[in-house]
Amino acid sequence: MTDLLARYAAFVDDVLLPLEPLVLAHPWTAVASQIDTARQEARHRGLWAPHLPAAFGGLAMPMAEFAEVSAILGRTPIGHYACNVQAPDVGNMELLLAHGSAEQQARFLRPLAAGQIRSCFGMTEPARAGSNPVWLDTTAVRDGEAWVINGRKWFATSAEGASFCVVLAVTTPGAAKPHQRASMFIVPTDTPGYALARNIPVMGHVGAGYASHGELTFTDCRVPASAMIGAEGAGFLLAQERLGPGRVHHCMRWIGVCDRAIDLMCRYALRRETAPGEPLAYKQVVRHWIAESRAETEAARLFVRDTVAKLERVGQRAARDEISMIKYFVPSVMQKVLDRALQVHGGYGLTDATPLANWWAHERAARIYDGPDEVHKDAVAKHTLAQYLPPRG
């Protein structure tokens, strides 16, 4: 394992970091071919799809090991993509692996695993708070052998260029429990009635290709019954099952962001002089930022590792509080570390010469997507307090 991690680190250093300035300075689509070359190199070095079973061309890596890989790949904004473990595809792969029919796996999972196509995920809706995922307007109505989908989704990351979309729609509005009303469908993006209405401008960027967030419309969009993933009414549970590890995946990646920010902070502090012979690294305030960032990042890393271990040991439900806790703990650390790293870099940090500015702008979303901090804190508090209450009769 140590050797494999070293190989991932070498891949990042040798192949991805040199590519980084190009990616930061151009729209994704303009540098797609260079990124594809890096993907080829990842395959060549045996680093492709660590999370997938060998049958799908992957390394069958346990989650605990993948966490370490992810922290390495997270050091650059293109790390995960280069090895085909990027959101939202990674979540769709896990979903199809666990719950896709043989046909779904053959048609959608296999090319996705091979990096031949991309996908997106349509859950959040513009008119409904993402913090209440069971409150959806999009519907799928049975019509003979088909389902007819109508509705609007947004923040469908990477919709531009995706070959299919996994979408959540209400199929069973009369179900007793709100979380049993929706089902999940695979919608190929060339299905009539499906449209990418626009790329949503985020932090001033309309984005392009993989690096974009789409708003989707479904207008009498008809898919066959075989497009459903899992059972009718299981959509929300599948989404939750997809989101749990997804949150952990993000946290693992953010550790890499912190590591890189500290690395950049140290290098720049040693290099940049405020007067001849007086590097920033002589400033006690800068030194303390480095020390604080290291401590917070180590604590965050250990918390993520421990959560992964628990998740693998006892399952997602029993580890839900830990997953929630890292989901708000790690981004708060990341934001502090990025803030310090930016401040050390001064004006230079605001430019695209490093990934710091990009992360500052775009990882602000970390405290919002996959459940905002507040929703996770509510959940942890509820479960914590419940332990003090008598069990319900």
Next chain:
Amino acid sequence: MTDLLARYAAFVDDVLLPLEPLVLAHPWTAVASQIDTARQEARHRGLWAPHLPAAFGGLAMPMAEFAEVSAILGRTPIGHYACNVQAPDVGNMELLLAHGSAEQQARFLRPLAAGQIRSCFGMTEPARAGSNPVWLDTTAVRDGEAWVINGRKWFATSAEGASFCVVLAVTTPGAAKPHQRASMFIVPTDTPGYALARNIPVMGHVGAGYASHGELTFTDCRVPASAMIGAEGAGFLLAQERLGPGRVHHCMRWIGVCDRAIDLMCRYALRRETAPGEPLAYKQVVRHWIAESRAETEAARLFVRDTVAKLERVGQRAARDEISMIKYFVPSVMQKVLDRALQVHGGYGLTDATPLANWWAHERAARIYDGPDEVHKDAVAKHTLAQYLPPRG
């Protein structure tokens, strides 16, 4: 005065806010004509150039009143531009008003005051920490009746489209004191040897027109002796004199950013429901963010007002600690308020439907430009501790 403030507020509400989504969604140059129409309206309503004397077409407003105007204009990213009080032009106007020769005023100040041209300011250099402003590489060497400038500047805001650049260059390297080595020049941007090398990508935006930050090169760039502002060797002192009120101007504007963020936070919290009939405004955590933001913003506003009063009463030097203090106090408040407002808005806040995302990304610079927080804290600490030391003999 109250009436005038109401008119500024009405101008923001009626004219600028409707224009805001357009400006947030497009490059500056693409919406230049609409913005010019707003400028016309500002003139028409008697709101043009509040800081300038009547002789230059302004309202001759004292700084204390202008502070209140600025907090109103600051509520939208285009407020200051619409009334021709935008950085860096406002600083250049103040500079030329106080120190420009009659010829300089006629040729450069007058069209700038009228909004017919724009300008930029070249001080910071890529190879030198902006936190040590007396350490410059750019030189101006006397050659007969001319000065020949060589060097490189960056973060020259609004360089694209500017008609002239005010630039700081070392003319007297042998002067005993470091702050007496540089002089200040007006360089028309069509001068041979002057070039806008690139717009610096900031937070992923290369920017355009007024909304850009340029990197400039001076290659044997020759200007006449009459291009010098003030005396030889006075460049750094003039820059400081320009920067003192400039810092206060920024702080006044940031109060407006906070006011708007709170306003947006309240409106969205009341509008957005997490379940039917349950707006975000029912959440105690959101409510406390509103209450904390209001208190911090009020404290910041009073601090800025008090600093302006002191600046006008005793001058910039005697008020330097207050100026430094608001320069690090106000941005820290702004960052907290913006962070909360973003979190309340969720994914919507990350889009360009409000100015919050733009401010989150671009006002991060507030803690860096015009002296990073750390430089100002160093200065305040030095002066504070000096009061406890015996005077030097």
Next chain:
Amino acid sequence: MTDLLARYAAFVDDVLLPLEPLVLAHPWTAVASQIDTARQEARHRGLWAPHLPAAFGGLAMPMAEFAEVSAILGRTPIGHYACNVQAPDVGNMELLLAHGSAEQQARFLRPLAAGQIRSCFGMTEPARAGSNPVWLDTTAVRDGEAWVINGRKWFATSAEGASFCVVLAVTTPGAAKPHQRASMFIVPTDTPGYALARNIPVMGHVGAGYASHGELTFTDCRVPASAMIGAEGAGFLLAQERLGPGRVHHCMRWIGVCDRAIDLMCRYALRRETAPGEPLAYKQVVRHWIAESRAETEAARLFVRDTVAKLERVGQRAARDEISMIKYFVPSVMQKVLDRALQVHGGYGLTDATPLANWWAHERAARIYDGPDEVHKDAVAKHTLAQYLPPRG
């Protein structure tokens, strides 16, 4: 006014600071005679009871001026007591001045104003959250010409040694509105049925005399009808009227705490060496703490001043949000400033050689008494959001 402030400052420096170590090292009762001597000196210097009208031996100082005096007296834990403007007596004086009958003023206010007696205030009850002041268990039942009080109060500051207690009790449980159910009574502490059950140990201190917090019991405690302050049912409103300025009084004092903490921090940083010739004041982190503390304290001071001005201009009700805001803003500043000052002092700061340790322990209560932070934030949020709602029909 400037001259008077200088005289208060001289009194603190010359008389109170030398007394401070004695007071910090002993129970209040053990140093009562030395403190009384200081009170004599305050009278002698014309500094006694600045808040009271001349008819009651005071200086008739407007609140805005008193705020400046209070910031000076607040620099030492005995400042307010020395000039007879200490809580809870100052609140009781203001109450009796505004609402006491002639008899009440003659019998209770006059000796209190003269510093011949002390008093206490019984509002909070152990079984009821202080954050909901209209929910009280203590009752007063009319029995002929008398009222018979039963109940339990706690955190009655300075109950030990007090000559009378102002107590809030439910007299009118059937009143339609909760805040019209209670009335206010003066209970001399030698009344049968009144007892000081104990001094509550706070932060490990059981306290003594003025510096104590009592738990009181009222057991068939009978007072005449003339003991009521104001009208029946007006108790809660009187308490609110007493608490509004009371909160401002505390805030004004806390500014003094901050000023002193900064002063101590600077002196110690210059004096304490970590190596020969290297005082703590050379450490950038310490310097930044000084700079941050100064900025936050100035902002807090201006906020308090502005609130006082508004309170005097438009009254307590119209200024209620400002009063609430300073009530949570200023203690948060104070806690940060004290924390930094303690850290600079190291082990020395934990001792009673300075008032820092005492303040750290005992001013933690600032965020709790007179309404915890959370209650005030709730109130400000409510009023802020209400401005966005249509008026109720």
Next chain:
Amino acid sequence: MTDLLARYAAFVDDVLLPLEPLVLAHPWTAVASQIDTARQEARHRGLWAPHLPAAFGGLAMPMAEFAEVSAILGRTPIGHYACNVQAPDVGNMELLLAHGSAEQQARFLRPLAAGQIRSCFGMTEPARAGSNPVWLDTTAVRDGEAWVINGRKWFATSAEGASFCVVLAVTTPGAAKPHQRASMFIVPTDTPGYALARNIPVMGHVGAGYASHGELTFTDCRVPASAMIGAEGAGFLLAQERLGPGRVHHCMRWIGVCDRAIDLMCRYALRRETAPGEPLAYKQVVRHWIAESRAETEAARLFVRDTVAKLERVGQRAARDEISMIKYFVPSVMQKVLDRALQVHGGYGLTDATPLANWWAHERAARIYDGPDEVHKDAVAKHTLAQYLPPRG
């Protein structure tokens, strides 16, 4: 191990928590006999001295297991004392176990291990910053077969009632390296010339017995050569060796403080009503404090565990950065958690009905003793930056 932890937890719940109010309300010496009874019970239950080898009556527990025990005992201020693992005795035991001569072990370690005597540690000096431990004034001068010690120490915790003091004194002022100048001695407290000058009042408490901090004077205090621990000049290294695990011990205990604070916060929030039927636990802000406290405490716990594992695996020197990091990370978490728990408890939290007030006042020292935060951050920054520099030739 799980079973043993359960037995420690039961001991805390059944024996120590009932004793806690008594201990919080009285000087240590007044409740010494009750505490001794609890110690008897600890022995009886097989919980005595988990850190010591069986030969000294202990459980020979590895540090990783002891960390878990310590988090349990840390839930109450008397936990560690009850099992004879309290500072400073635990550090002295470890020191004598590793470096004491057979005679020293027999005479001092054995009764200490048995709980028959107590000890103290004299390192910090009032005239010298504790943050620079090699700068000492106390000297020991060789005089024939004896050493004659002169100097002054303070913050010698538990000096009152101690049978011996381990003291650091300069014996070799001419040594080339500052850290080779001091040696370590055992001084029985009945040695002529040794005196406990006073108990230092800390946070207003002069303390008593074990719960005190002494100032010690050494006046021609003569001890035999056999009183030296280890070699001449090794004092500072021994002190460091003692302090490394000592810091970890503190951190392990502070996790227990956090656990208890969260436990108290939950219980009180569920119990305390702000209106009939509305417990504090319904307040979202309180709930989020619980959730944040849990996350931060878990991260801190994992960080301590990981540091212990590294310390045991690679030794103190290789783990020095981790030890430094937890030494500033864990107290910062503890302070935040205690602050929230206090705020939830309101006035009740300030009383001695819970240990929260005691911890708030006395654990503020956690960020100061055994190296203030700033010293540890300096060290971590230095080592981190050094990794980027070329090795010295």
